Amino acid sequence: MSERPTVLLLGGTGRTGRRVIDELTRRGARVRAIVRSKERLPAELRARPGLEVIEASLLALGAAELEQHVRGCDAVVSCLGHVMSWRGIFGAPRDLVAQAVARVRDAVRAVGPDRPVRFVLMTSVSVNRPGGLDTRRGAFERGFVAVLRALLPPPRDNQAAADVLFETVGADDPQLEWVVVRPDSLLEGDACAYTLHEGLVDSLFSPGQTTMQNIGRFAAELVTDDACWARWRGRMPVIVNQRVPELASHATA
């Protein structure tokens, strides 16, 4: 990865997306954020050196326009999510995230970068890691997730978006590599110690917690730190704030 990577950011005006801008620009990265309204970004963030804001409706961009924004990028980070209103949950586009991921994948392929672009997709622990590789949920919880997906478009979209990467981008794709980041409940607050796990840690009925700043920090590390990328490439890490007993045992280790 270059000293000063260029990152295309989707969903930068969201609660987590703002933290990604913060963490990336602090590390000196250049960030191209495609947003619906730049007014949704705090003035302090808008003024950050290295941030370029492109005001556009992401899914309405033509293929050539999207390719233009992808060209020269070392990485793409998506923090897209459905707005939590009746219209955001049940209105179009119900496949917002899956469609965005597929369009960016196609744009990267059309641009044909010299080395693989890193795609970091923020999603949720409701998304399954295919191949039975996750810790198995109990029967009741599996039924609950199935009902959620049947009734609510956002959880269905989150799984579909991860599947686009898992099913259509091979492990050794020369143009695109990916990491799907799975947080549990999101918290306000500062960055703190966190742990990363290959599979599910907590039940949906007793959720773990992650500060959004930690997700921003992990996304920025994936983009800027080659060792971190090599560790998680092609995987779906679950990120949780380190719990107090874990901190205590770490301190005495």
Ligand SMILES: NC(=O)c1ccc[n+]([C@@H]2O[C@H](COP(=O)([O-])OP(=O)(O)OC[C@H]3O[C@@H](n4cnc5c(N)ncnc54)[C@H](OP(=O)(O)O)[C@@H]3O)[C@@H](O)[C@H]2O)c1
């Ligand atoms: N909330 C939770 O507790 C939780 C927990 C775990 C995982 N997650 C997942 O994490 C992701 C991000 O969550 P968040 O709470 O940070 O999201 P958020 O604050 O709701 O932000 C969503 C982002 O997506 C953008 N967006 C929404 N609809 C769009 C559209 N039609 N076209 C273009 N952009 C659109 C929003 O833009 P505008 O600012 O213009 O609306 C905003 O930038 C989601 O996929 C969510 O499922 C959430």
